[in-house]
Structure formats: C-alpha cells, structure tokens
Amino acid sequence: MKRRQFLRGTGALGATGAFALLGGCEQPSTEPQSPIAYEPGKPVPWINWAGNQSCQPQHRPAPASIDELVSVLKNAKGTVRAVGAGHSFSAVVPTDDTLIATDLLSGVIDHDPVTNTAQVLSGTRLHDLGYMLADIGQALPNMPDMAYLALGGAIVNCAHATGVNFGSMGSYVNSLRLATVGGELLECSPSSNPDIFKAALTSAGALGIVTDFTLQNQADFDLTEVNKIEPLEDMLDDIENRKANNRHFELFALPHASVGISVSTNPAQPGDKAQGQDDPQAVNTLRDVFNAIAWIPGVGSRLYDKLLTAVMGNEAETIRTGKAHEVLPHVRIVRFREMEYTVPAELGPACLREIMATIRNKQLPLSFPIEYRYVKADDIWLSMFQGQDGATISIHQYGDLDYRPIFAELEPIFWRYGGRPHWGKLHTLKSSDLAELYPKHWRDFLAVRESLDPDKRLMNAHLKELFGA
Numbered sequence: 001m002k003r004r005q006f007l008r009g010t011g012a013l014g015a016t017g018a019f020a021l022l023g024g025c026e027q028p029s030t031e032p033q034s035p036i037a038y039e040p041g042k043p044v045p046w047i048n049w050a051g052n053q054s055c056q057p058q059h060r061p062a063p064a065s066i067d068e069l070v071s072v073l074k075n076a077k078g079t080v081r082a083v084g085a086g087h088s089f090s091a092v093v094p095t096d097d098t099l100i101a102t103d104l105l106s107g108v109i110d111h112d113p114v115t116n117t118a119q120v121l122s123g124t125r126l127h128d129l130g131y132m133l134a135d136i137g138q139a140l141p142n143m144p145d146m147a148y149l150a151l152g153g154a155i156v157n158c159a160h161a162t163g164v165n166f167g168s169m170g171s172y173v174n175s176l177r178l179a180t181v182g183g184e185l186l187e188c189s190p191s192s193n194p195d196i197f198k199a200a201l202t203s204a205g206a207l208g209i210v211t212d213f214t215l216q217n218q219a220d221f222d223l224t225e226v227n228k229i230e231p232l233e234d235m236l237d238d239i240e241n242r243k244a245n246n247r248h249f250e251l252f253a254l255p256h257a258s259v260g261i262s263v264s265t266n267p268a269q270p271g272d273k274a275q276g277q278d279d280p281q282a283v284n285t286l287r288d289v290f291n292a293i294a295w296i297p298g299v300g301s302r303l304y305d306k307l308l309t310a311v312m313g314n315e316a317e318t319i320r321t322g323k324a325h326e327v328l329p330h331v332r333i334v335r336f337r338e339m340e341y342t343v344p345a346e347l348g349p350a351c352l353r354e355i356m357a358t359i360r361n362k363q364l365p366l367s368f369p370i371e372y373r374y375v376k377a378d379d380i381w382l383s384m385f386q387g388q389d390g391a392t393i394s395i396h397q398y399g400d401l402d403y404r405p406i407f408a409e410l411e412p413i414f415w416r417y418g419g420r421p422h423w424g425k426l427h428t429l430k431s432s433d434l435a436e437l438y439p440k441h442w443r444d445f446l447a448v449r450e451s452l453d454p455d456k457r458l459m460n461a462h463l464k465e466l467f468g469a
C-alpha cells in the first residue's frame, strides 16, 4: 500500500473532536480565515495570505513607474506602508491610511551577461523572476521555499533559503534605489550611501520604499532535490556532514514522531529523473492521521509514531529535477501561521531537540512539520544572520487553529538559545529585546531611520513597537 493511500485511510477514521482530547488541550478554531469582511461604505479591506493581519486603507495607490512611486510616497496621507505579496505573518504591512502596492513595478530593467548581474524592479514576484532571469541566462543563487513573494517584500524582511554557503537574499544585492518620504530617490551601495545600504537591506520597510535592486546572480543552472524519510536523530547526528556535503540541506521534524524528512539539493547530474510526487496536501493528510490516532489516552502518541515510522519508513524517496527556479520553491496551498527564529548554527540541533522534547513531554497538540535550515553569516545590520552563521527553526500551525498557546510554549526556548526572530513571522519581542540581539548595529539603524523619516510617517503600530519610535 502506498504511503499516501494508507495515511488517507487512517485519517478517514476521523474521530470527531478527538484532537481536543490530546493532553487535555482545547484546539478551538478561534481565528476565521478572513478576519475582516467588506462593508459597503467602508474602505475595501486588505488581508494578508495567512489571514491573521488586516486593515482598511483609505488610499491604495499602485504606481506604475519609479517616478510615480516617488511622488506618491512623498504626497501620501497619514501612515504609509508598502505591500509586496502580503505573505508576512507579522503586522509589518497594515495601515488604515495609505497602502502602496508594488505590483506594477515588475520586470528586469537591465542586465549584464558578463557579470551575471540584473537590475530588477522591487515588485517583481519571485515566480516570475525565475523565468525572466532564465530568459537572459541567469538565475538567483538560492530561493526561499516558495516563490509567491515580491522581491522587495522578501529582501527587506531578510527572507532566506537553506545552504551553509548561501546568505539571506539581501546578501546577493549589489545596490538598490530607495524612495524616501522626503521625495528623494537614493542610490545605495557599499560605495554610495553605504550606511543606508546596510540598513535598508533588512529594514522591515521602515526606511522608505525600494524601487529596484541590482542582483548578483549566477549563470542559469539545474538542480536535483532528493526527499527521504529518515529517523530524526540519525539526521541530527550526521548534520555536520549533511550540511557540508550538499549544496542545500534542510529537514522537517514531525512532532510526536521519531522520523522526519530530509531534503538534499545538489547540481543535477546527467540522467537525473523526477521520481515520485511533491504533494502539497501532505500536511493535511498528516493532520488527519494525527487527529484520528494521537488522542487515544496513554498510547496515542506512541501509536502515531509507530504508524508513521512503519508506513513512511518504507516509502521510496521523492526526486525532483530541473531548472533551479523550478526545483527550489514548492507549492504551499495549505494555510498556516508561522513563528521562526534563527539561533547560532552550532546550537541548532540542541535547540531543535529541546523543542521536540517539549512538544512530546507537554503533549502539545501540534502535527505541522517543523522546518530546520542553515544560512551563512552576512553583515547586513538587522539581518538575523548578522555576524553569525544561523540555523533557522520554523514552527507552523494550521490557519484555522489558534497558534498562540503553542507558540507561547515554544518561543521562550528560542530566547534561551539567543534566537533572533524573522521580521516577517510571528514573535512577541519588543524594541528593548531586539536591541540586545543586535548589539553591533541597532543604534546605527535607529539613527538612519530617524534621519530618513523624522516624522514617523512609515511607522505603523507594529513598527513602533519594533523600533521604539
């Protein structure tokens, strides 16, 4: 019997309300998918992908040129924010005043085939960019695990992928242009406005709106990704080898189970052939199985682990091969909310082990896979990887469940490992906590922010909490 058939069959047992019984924890579905409804006479609501952030902006310009963007930003009314693809979980976007969409600022402005650089408009979605770059023989060196993001929204929040030799997306930016609330268009690079450059690369959009980036790409290339089900402890024991000997390595730890999924991605070899299927619904199937079994008092968790080990352990590996921009990102159609912290790379395995043990020991009702990745150090002022190689650990909860009780149990573990939260994901840290995590450049960043936006026109409530403005 195939893994998927088996899991589906087990999930179909479907014990109604069973989830609520695990460890006595209630799992009320408290958050509606759309937190706000349209009401005639009121501004059309904006809602993020995850459905946990919303606002009702009075003005929603969508400039179609850089000149128009500069003018719109200068003349914007009230608190002004930019929006890319709306794929942040944290409240970095909402404003009830002016929300500037970057969608129409899309495309490659210029490129150099000798240096493999390309100047790209900031609203370009990554899924379009892959093909645009392939047309000129280039590719991004690395990509996040899905490609719906806009380039600008991704870079300013320090979006990253996995691979010990690859930094966050901002580390491949040679230069950028920043529109300010004062009506300027600043050229920023290591030699021109270097402080603003290092601040703007990871800024949560607090300094202005980036109109375009010049990216250091590489020649178009092919990759092969191999997914395997393996005991989590075997992967963690062998982690130094895995991360050093694969171009990209990441793993998914399965709560309450002893197996996980390894994902190793390397340059494609002649004869590599796709095998098996990437299943974007697999997390729903996992949830069904968990709901059907894990609640059984005393034995549920053990039974769940045994079933996953027995069934998934025999499954053949899944292989995907093709152009890098088609292999690196995945389809993500199951809605979730996410908290991600970056801890120093060498502490990653211990931190993940403590998280898994806490979930098990406290019987936390969590079945969504936990993603574990590596990213190279950079020197971007507020990058989670500033000055240190990082291991990133992402906790997800299904979009119709209340993520807060579980995130509240697990977040303090990250603090004990010196974790830095992802700017686009959920966390509860405030300015004073963040200042301690960025001792080298926190004040430098605040000084640049103050100089570019003294009247706090870009500061919504969340950014005020982050930057103490």
Ligand SMILES: Cc1cc2nc3c(=O)[nH]c(=O)nc-3n(C[C@H](O)[C@H](O)[C@H](O)COP(=O)(O)OP(=O)(O)OC[C@H]3O[C@@H](n4cnc5c(N)ncnc54)[C@H](O)[C@@H]3O)c2cc1C
Residues within 6 Å of the ligand: 049, 050, 081, 082, 083, 084, 085, 086, 087, 088, 089, 092, 093, 102, 122, 123, 144, 145, 146, 148, 149, 150, 151, 152, 153, 154, 155, 156, 157, 158, 159, 160, 161, 204, 205, 206, 208, 209, 210, 211, 332, 423, 424, 425
């Ligand atoms: C399904 C899913 C998968 C994800 N996978 C990953 C992953 O693999 N790796 C990772 O690191 N993150 C990941 N994320 C998080 C995501 O990368 C970040 O939240 C990212 O910032 C979202 O990009 P966006 O275009 O949707 O930006 P938005 O959420 O629209 O905006 C983010 C911030 O950028 C600002 N902004 C937007 N455009 C500009 C601009 N041109 N200039 C200045 N500021 C601007 C906004 O004001 C806001 O502050 C994922 C999120 C989801 C929902």
